[in-house]
Amino acid sequence: MSLSPGLYKIHDTDSDRVLTYYASNKIGNGVNCDASYAKWYVKYYPGSMKYGIQVMEYNKYLAVTVDGSIPYGVEEEDASVLELEHQFHDFYLIKLAGTRYYLEHPNIGLDGTIVKFVDKVAFKGCFWRFARISDDTGSILKPKTNNNIPTPLILRPNDILSRGSGSQYPDDAHFHTDILFNMPRNPFTRNQRMATLEWARKLGVANVPTMESFDECERRLEAALGRGNNAT
Structure with missing residues (x-):
């Protein structure tokens, strides 16, 4: 209201x-x-x-x-x-x-x-x-x-990814999510990923990616690097 x-x-x-x-x-x-x-x-x-x-x-x-x-x-x-x-x-x-x-x-x-x-x-x-x-x-x-x-x-956005840089990430939110989910020694499982995103939303975090949008982002990254998805 x-x-x-x-x-x-x-x-x-x-x-x-x-x-x-x-x-x-x-x-x-x-x-x-x-x-x-x-x-x-x-x-x-x-x-x-x-x-x-x-x-x-x-x-x-x-x-x-x-x-x-x-x-x-x-x-x-x-x-x-x-x-x-x-x-x-x-x-x-x-x-x-x-x-x-x-x-x-x-x-x-x-x-x-x-x-x-x-x-x-x-x-x-x-x-x-x-x-x-x-x-x-x-x-x-x-x-x-x-x-x-x-x-x-x-308060100005900390744009790590400069616009027009050719990055596979659509925005900083997906960049930070990728860093969180794909830590070198312990990648998150899919269930862990979904739970983490849901918890962030409950805490009121802004611009939390959907699982689907991150899947698409990750597919583009994997295609560019020639690797497969690790999350199961």
Whole structure:
């Protein structure tokens, strides 16, 4: 269920704190209050199901630092593009679009803690409750293309396989799966392969190959090397 655009208070589900914009240009979870620095416009990017989040008081948008973890406030053109993953009722995960980085509320300070984006497959500390205040979304977001979406350096894909290199692997996911399944001294059996892929999916790992797609990838590799498949 997608979240409807509007004005919200965004609650830390482990306490009564709310997402708060500090005058120091930092974003954390502060004391629950009705101040405009604790209210957020949630709005769609035109033509997509991705979001920008803007604090009401300062009109700053949520973005992350170059190292990819600490959120702070920016103008619209530098805002992070976000995905809101519905969990249940009005609980959502806030994720940097195209990554596995989720906004976490660590709750280690008495008066509130700076929040951060973390690479997680277990989502403890990452659930947020969106309490709707009104339909007001402030200004309308301008469309963003893939070319002008800011992406922190550590979140950029680590493309081991350069495009157009003639590799038999369709992408990095199949490359890493091949390394895992075909370790020189102890190749995985087919049952072990299927169990490993299923376990990765249950952990929420992104881009897990299907057994069929990896079989096809492996057939191409074996044909190129003139060998047969070892998995039984």
